[in-house]
């Protein structure tokens with residue numbers, strides 16, 4: 001840290017001082033849409049050793065930054081302009097909030113002296129973002145930039161990670177300051193309380209039907225490896241929560257499936273029947289808890305004990321009362337598990353093998369056939385066999401994503417970018433962000449026709465930065481998920497769910513990318529290989545029969561069943 005007195009230190013423009021703080025804290029990338037409200041910051045970025053990605057819409061920029069946080073565990077940096085820019089960015093902020101992703105959003109703000117007059121694009125960021133972020137603030141004093149940016153990095157990463165919003169009044173950014181840089185931020189960690197690991201060891205030794213459920217953030221590749229070794233030592237079946245499939249390798253003998261939407265019923269039964277549930281890192285949110293039916297509230301069941309490990313004390317005992325509530329991060333907990341050795345070899349192999357066999361049957365894509373010439377089971381089989389283990393798979397929301405979640409064999413940490421918040425439009429920006437960070441990796445986005453169009457403009461960003469991502473659009477000509485619910489509840493009464501789509505292959509080519517149309521199963525593999533070989537951002541426009549609404553049922557069948565129920 002500098003030992004110069006304030007008066008001896010060179011004065012820096014507010015916008016430059018802010019960029020210097022980003023460098024101090026190790027920021028490598030900024031994703032932004034520019035605005036006249038924060039020109040001084042943009043000027044600071046001109047000479048900084050930070051990669052800047054200029055995006056086409058702030059929602060996409062914020063989603064790219066969420067992808068950064070998911071992959072690296074460090075706060076991604078997003079910059080947007082006031083009112084309209086900040087409003088667009090909220091789409092990505094909500095994802096980071098529900099997904100526990102560290103993120104810092106800087107927003108240009110009107111001059112301090114004009115506040116409260118409803119000046120041009122004025123917005124009260126504390127009020128608008130207040131319920132969505134861990135901290136929303138405004139920097140009024142140029143000298144406080146180092147203090148507030150440092151606090152933002154600490155708030156975004158500590159406890160349960162999440163987003164922080166900082167508004168930057170335009171006139172503050174052009175003042176000068178001799179303030180010193182802050183010290184680099186440190187991730188605040190904790191450890192299991194005294195006796196808790198012994199308590200867990202004792203429960204595990206007695207358990208006949210234990211199961212582990214992994215979720216949340218604050219994991220890394222080493223923590224995943226440590227947990228896998230622990231599971232192996234203890235013959236412990238392991239599941240992962242919705243869209244947290246990179247937390248445990250699907251090819252590990254202890255992996256028994258994911259708890260999400262349309263999960264394996266045998267797995268759900270096994271969790272309900274477990275005598276010890278080890279929930280590590282995750283929240284029991286609506287989808288993870290199967291709409292709060294997995295356990296009774298406040299729980300647990302008679303004869304069942306719950307160990308809940310979470311980095312935020314406020315999350316422990318929030319809905320479900322734990323027998324052991326451990327307030328620590330998954331990484332620290334995984335380290336503590338190293339000392340947990342079973343006294344004797346646990347005799348739980350039989351149950352583990354049954355659950356594993358059930359999973360292997362459940363996730364075989366070749367068992368599925370559905371109407372139409374393009375078979376999604378075969379497509380998933382191809383992707384599972386041909387993509388490298390470290391390929392990054394991205395998706396937003398829609399029934400198309402079921403194919404990926406159920407049938408794609410995730411094996412490494414840092415390979416899944418998907419919103420637990422269920423936000424459509426996430427897949428493409430996440431893929432652009434991931435490829436920008438990791439040009440050496442294969443990055444694939446699976447999108448529905450509806451999902452793609454929510455942030456389809458970011459394909460231009462992929463072209464601009466020469467990012468050869470591969471986008472597979474599963475086009476069924478509708479908002480299929482909602483149509484599915486419509487047929488279930490209001491059969492044969494279509495309302496606002498049909499889509500008239502463009503030629504997505506031509507769209508890709510118009511942007512300067514590679515585009516192909518795929519209508520039959522046998523066309524997929526050669527088209528995929530040509531797309532990869534093109535070296536350009538690519539779209540495969542895959543036409544799927546609208547009848548194939550899920551891997552296991554058709555639209556007509558749903559309609560008939562609903563009509564039969566109504567009679």
Ligand SMILES: Cc1ncc(C[n+]2csc(CCOP(=O)(O)OP(=O)(O)O)c2C)c(N)n1
Pocket residue numbers: 397398399400401422423424425447448449450451452454474476478479480481482
């Ligand atoms: C931003 C956003 N808007 C609306 C929804 C509600 N919604 C969930 S899935 C879905 C339809 C998705 O359509 P598509 O991407 O074509 O996938 P499909 O279900 O047809 O496979 C909608 C509208 C949402 N989850 N997120």
Ligand SMILES: [Mg+2]
Pocket residue numbers: 398448449450474475476477478479480
């Ligand atoms: Mg669709």
